[in-house]
Amino acid sequence: MDAHAVSIKEYLVKKEPYYEPQGDEIALFEAAYRNQIPVLLKGPTGCGKTRFMEHMAWRLSRPLVTVSCHDDLTASDLIGRYLITAAETAWVDGPLARAVRIGAICYLDEIVEARKDTTVVIHPLADDRRILPVEKTGELLEATPEFCLAISYNPGYQSILKDLKQSTRQRFIGIEFGYPTSDLEQRIIVHESGIGPEIAEKLVKFAGMTRNLKGNGLDEGASTRLLVHAAKLMVTGIEPRRACRGAISETLTDDAEMLAAINELSASLF
Amino acid sequence: MTLSPPLSAIELEEKLDEYLDPVLSSRRTATGLAAMLAEFSRSQQEFVLRWIGIIAKTNAELAYQFAAQAPEGLRLMDPDDIESWIIQAMDTYDRMGLYPASAVFHEGEAYAARVRTRVSGMSFDDVSGILEIFVRGLSGRPLKLEPGEEVYTDTSTLFLPSSLARMPNKDENFRLYKAMAAHLWAQTWYGTFRSDLCGLFAGFPDQDRAKQIFHALETVRLDARLAADLPGLHRDMQRLREDLDETAYPDTWQKQLCALRAPQASVQTTIDALNALYGDVLPPSICYQGTLQAGRAEQVMAQRLSREKDQFHAALARLLDDKGRRTELAGLEGDPKDDTERFRVERTPDPDQPGKWRYELTIDGQPVTPPQDVKAMMDSIVQDLGDIPDDYLVAAGDGSYRRDGEEKNPDDVWKGTYHEEGAFLYNEWDYRRQHYRKHWCVLREIDVHPLDDDFVARTRQKYAAPIASLRKSFEALRGEEKLLKRQKNGDNIDFDALVEAYADMRHGMEMSERVLTKLHKQERNIAVMFMVDMSGSTKGWINDAEREALVLLCEALEVLGDRYAIYGFSGITRKRCELYRVKRFDEPYSDLVRARIAGIKPEDYTRMGVTIRHLTRLLNEVEARTKLLITLSDGKPDDYDGYRGDYGIEDTRQALIEAKRDGIHPFCVTIDTEARDYLPHMYGAVNWTLIDDVRRLPLKVSEIYRRLTT
Numbered sequence: 017m018d019a020h021a022v023s024i025k026e027y028l029v030k031k032e033p034y035y036e037p038q039g040d041e042i043a044l045f046e047a048a049y050r051n052q053i054p055v056l057l058k059g060p061t062g063c064g065k066t067r068f069m070e071h072m073a074w075r076l077s078r079p080l081v082t083v084s085c086h087d088d089l090t091a092s093d094l095i096g097r098y099l100i101t102a103a104e105t106a107w108v109d110g111p112l113a114r115a116v117r118i119g120a121i122c123y124l125d126e127i128v129e130a131r132k133d134t135t136v137v138i139h140p141l142a143d144d145r146r147i148l149p150v151e152k153t154g155e156l157l158e159a160t161p162e163f164c165l166a167i168s169y170n171p172g173y174q175s176i177l178k179d180l181k182q183s184t185r186q187r188f189i190g191i192e193f194g195y196p197t198s199d200l201e202q203r204i205i206v207h208e209s210g211i212g213p214e215i216a217e218k219l220v221k222f223a224g225m226t227r228n229l230k231g232n233g234l235d236e237g238a239s240t241r242l243l244v245h246a247a248k249l250m251v252t253g254i255e256p257r258r259a260c261r262g263a264i265s266e267t268l269t270d271d272a273e274m275l276a277a278i279n280e281l282s283a284s285l286f
Numbered sequence: 287m288t289l290s291p292p293l294s295a296i297e298l299e300e301k302l303d304e305y306l307d308p309v310l311s312s313r314r315t316a317t318g319l320a321a322m323l324a325e326f327s328r329s330q331q332e333f334v335l336r337w338i339g340i341i342a343k344t345n346a347e348l349a350y351q352f353a354a355q356a357p358e359g360l361r362l363m364d365p366d367d368i369e370s371w372i373i374q375a376m377d378t379y380d381r382m383g384l385y386p387a388s389a390v391f392h393e394g395e396a397y398a399a400r401v402r403t404r405v406s407g408m409s410f411d412d413v414s415g416i417l418e419i420f421v422r423g424l425s426g427r428p429l430k431l432e433p434g435e436e437v438y439t440d441t442s443t444l445f446l447p448s449s450l451a452r453m454p455n456k457d458e459n460f461r462l463y464k465a466m467a468a469h470l471w472a473q474t475w476y477g478t479f480r481s482d483l484c485g486l487f488a489g490f491p492d493q494d495r496a497k498q499i500f501h502a503l504e505t506v507r508l509d510a511r512l513a514a515d516l517p518g519l520h521r522d523m524q525r526l527r528e529d530l531d532e533t534a535y536p537d538t539w540q541k542q543l544c545a546l547r548a549p550q551a552s553v554q555t556t557i558d559a560l561n562a563l564y565g566d567v568l569p570p571s572i573c574y575q576g577t578l579q580a581g582r583a584e585q586v587m588a589q590r591l592s593r594e595k596d597q598f599h600a601a602l603a604r605l606l607d608d609k610g611r612r613t614e615l616a617g618l619e620g621d622p623k624d625d626t627e628r629f630r631v632e633r634t635p636d637p638d639q640p641g642k643w644r645y646e647l648t649i650d651g652q653p654v655t656p657p658q659d660v661k662a663m664m665d666s667i668v669q670d671l672g673d674i675p676d677d678y679l680v681a682a683g684d685g686s687y688r689r690d691g692e693e694k695n696p697d698d699v700w701k702g703t704y705h706e707e708g709a710f711l712y713n714e715w716d717y718r719r720q721h722y723r724k725h726w727c728v729l730r731e732i733d734v735h736p737l738d739d740d741f742v743a744r745t746r747q748k749y750a751a752p753i754a755s756l757r758k759s760f761e762a763l764r765g766e767e768k769l770l771k772r773q774k775n776g777d778n779i780d781f782d783a784l785v786e787a788y789a790d791m792r793h794g795m796e797m798s799e800r801v802l803t804k805l806h807k808q809e810r811n812i813a814v815m816f817m818v819d820m821s822g823s824t825k826g827w828i829n830d831a832e833r834e835a836l837v838l839l840c841e842a843l844e845v846l847g848d849r850y851a852i853y854g855f856s857g858i859t860r861k862r863c864e865l866y867r868v869k870r871f872d873e874p875y876s877d878l879v880r881a882r883i884a885g886i887k888p889e890d891y892t893r894m895g896v897t898i899r900h901l902t903r904l905l906n907e908v909e910a911r912t913k914l915l916i917t918l919s920d921g922k923p924d925d926y927d928g929y930r931g932d933y934g935i936e937d938t939r940q941a942l943i944e945a946k947r948d949g950i951h952p953f954c955v956t957i958d959t960e961a962r963d964y965l966p967h968m969y970g971a972v973n974w975t976l977i978d979d980v981r982r983l984p985l986k987v988s989e990i991y992r993r994l995t996t
């Protein structure tokens with residue numbers, strides 16, 4: 017039990033993470049949490065999903081265990097494995113098993129990146145059984161009411177190879193995230209970077225321009241995250257056009273023409 | 287090095303006499319030429335004399351012509367360019383004789399201008415790619431860019447010069463191009479054409495004068511808008527004007543200038559100012575303003591508005607449909623209310639853009655979130671009209687929202703004698719009765735008649751650069767090497783696995799043998815079927831674009847190694863559905879296949895359902911983890927015997943559902959601008975894409991394919 021107490025502390029979010037709600041997502045998440053229904057966060061990259069999870073963990077006073085999924089992630093990476101210490105072998109929980117044990121919020125980021133066979137291990141945990149079988153040790157972990165599973169997914173990529181299976185998605189409550197409205201986004205940038213509101217407003221406008229290009233040569237427009245990056249560079253003394261180029265244009269594309277056009281767009285504002 | 291003094295006129299005349307002797311006479315002496323050349327430096331004089339000597343060896347008269355034009359040439363060009371000018375003239379002499387060659391010298395100024403363009407100018411092709419993206423980023427409806435004689439916009443296309451060399455270097459000429467595009471964009475964005483300008487100008491005694499003054503005043507207004515919204519861009523434009531000394535306005539304009547620069551100024555402000563200043567001095571024209579073609583703008587706008595009105599009515603009808611279905615599902619009584627007056631648009635100030643409005647659509651007082659495409663339509667209407675007028679807010683009448691195509695000529699349906707031997711029979715979905723019509727369609731596979739012309743070679747050449755880069759990006763997909771873990775055989779130790787195996791062993795379990803890693807080229811294991819529209823409506827451009835797209839695709843897919851097949855479809859009536867084989871799955875991309883691609887030509891109608899059913903059957907015979915069915919089309923399903931409107935759409939949708947049930951992913955690439963009326967219903971919200979410019983089809987298709995499969 018002691019070990020768990022340490023674990024809980026380690027994963028608790030101590031300070032209130034700054035989060036500007038886009039709509040009723042906080043209430044919706046809380047309702048899902050109370051009803052022990054897992055949550056699926058949808059939305060483009062950098063629009064505040066991770067920040068939202070940190071904020072909710074703080075709000076619900078639950079530890080937060082985050083796993084960034086990638087295509088090499090195996091089921092044992094999530095559940096756990098035996099390790100060898102001095103002369104003994106010891107079982108070590110993976111993040112998912114640990115989250116279940118300590119009643120944490122487990123956030124699987126970019127779930128579509130994980131291999132299909134990995135995704136299925138969350139199935140029994142995500143329906144009303146709420147169990148996690150640990151084959152290696154023969155254990156059957158039962159989730160307490162505090163435990164909560166959340167996954168994120170970006171439906172923007174139109175790849176049929178990376179779609180979430182219906183049997184997976186239909187276990188969740190979906191909360192959709194978009195880019196924040198302009199005034200909200202401006203406030204976020206000011207808060208996160210300490211830049212003046214006029215410049216933040218221009219950054220938001222610039223983001224809007226790049227978002228107009230989505231599907232016309234850009235897979236995705238500039239996210240709030242990139243705007244915060246650009247603002248931070250500016251606060252540190254980098255000239256605005258240069259900051260936009262480094263923090264935004266260059267990350268969005270490698271195509272020379274597209275790059276030139278995006279730089280012209282930022283130059284038209286600053 | 288000491289500079290030699292220039293030769294005197296007399297010394298020059300002596301030399302000229304020597305070179306040009308055969309063409310001089312008592313009435314035609316070299317005195318005048320010598321006097322003009324006397325004004326130049328010694329090195330310039332020697333340069334000219336040397337060339338006169340060289341040209342005279344070919345033809346003395348041509349040398350005389352050069353001597354006469356040399357002074358102007360020296361003023362306009364540097365020696366290198368003069369040499370190329372001379373060489374061009376001599377070359378012309380060799381090919382076409384004296385007269386055209388002399389003309390080259392007489393057009394020295396034009397030649398110099400071309401030279402300037404080459405070294406310091408910009409051409410439309412240099413800038414259009416960047417500027418098209420730039421303008422699209424600015425906001426509003428997508429605008430096309432095209433080269434034209436005049437700089438203007440018709441509200442759908444921005445016409446820009448085919449080249450610009452007015453400014454001294456490339457950067458500044460680019461800036462001038464950008465300023466022109468931005469000014470024209472501003473006309474479409476800040477509502478220049480929201481007033482009846484043709485009518486306005488017609489009310490003045492001198493229409494042209496009215497137009498010029500209006501345009502100058504409107505430019506003031508637009509510049510002020512740009513200064514507020516896009517200060518960086520405005521600065522660039524202002525700098526151009528300063529460089530060209532175009533910043534001054536007549537003193538008498540001061541009062542109007544103030545009004546036009548006020549944030550609340552609209553095109554009406556400009557009209558008022560025109561009324562006040564019509565009799566005043568004609569204003570200076572500004573480098574980027576181009577001309578105002580109110581008539582063309584009006585025409586294009588009217589066409590767009592009427593199309594959008596229909597589409598909007600249809601979209602509203604669909605929204606009502608959805609709503610009705612939902613109330614039905616909820617077990618509520620459907621609302622038999624009249625469909626008119628149920629829609630409203632609420633206008634609230636937009637917190638994001640002060641002075642602008644935000645539009646919210648409501649049904650029966652309840653806000654609805656319109657789908658993305660309807661939203662775009664609303665934006666476009668507001669961009670043209672400044673508002674959404676009430677007559678837009680009516681749903682299209684019952685069922686008519688999917689407009690049927692015009693009646694087709696029922697001639698010549700049956701060619702030859704009819705039989706069903708060797709044909710495939712397919713069911714068809716009748717949505718009105720909600721059941722299948724058994725063995726309704728008769729389909730035959732036939733080979734496309736190969737055409738041995740240079741189409742494929744030409745296409746490869748035309749797209750040489752894009753093909754190379756496509757191949758490269760497809761190669762990257764193929765080169766996906768993956769580190770396989772827990773292998774029995776491999777090149778490296780998988781430490782995780784080894785530790786685990788060891789732990790297992792210590793626990794008394796059997797030790798696993800899978801403790802190695804291995805690099806493995808991952809099999810993509812994809813099979814893709816391309817279904818190409820060969821209906822009569824593809825005739826011309828579309829057919830060319832389709833064939834080019836297939837060439838590009840094949841070239842790229844060959845690198846990737848995905849299995850692919852290509853079939854064209856057309857036909858006439860349910861008894862004659864025809865599927866044209868271009869490439870089967872098991873066929874290599876051979877000369878024969880290339881000749882078949884070249885041979886694809888427009889045939890008859892598009893009965894899509896049966897085609898999809900047959901291609902699904904073919905795909906089912908292939909072993910692959912991922913199966914794709916990609917349709918290239920130019921319009922909605924349509925056949926001669928009543929297969930159109932809702933019937934065709936619903937059957938196609940049904941066939942696609944059947945395909946999906948078999949694990950096939952359908953996707954549609956279309957160029958039909960009305961596609962949003964029916965494609966989402968058939969393919970689902972995200973499984974289609976509209977390419978609004980046929981010319982982009984060839985490049986886009988491969989790009990879409992790449993996105994779909996990574």
Ligand SMILES: Nc1ncnc2c1ncn2[C@@H]1O[C@H](COP(=O)(O)OP(=O)(O)OP(=O)(O)O)[C@@H](O)[C@H]1O
Nearest residue numbers: 034035036061062063064065066067208240241244
């Ligand atoms: N609503 C918001 N409130 C506060 N900060 C926000 C908000 N939205 C975005 N941000 C800012 O944007 C940054 C990126 O957000 P976050 O990391 O949560 O994105 P994400 O949606 O998780 O992206 P990804 O899908 O790439 O993981 C945050 O660090 C924060 O600065």
Ligand SMILES: [Mg+2]
Nearest residue numbers: 065066067125
């Ligand atoms: Mg995240």
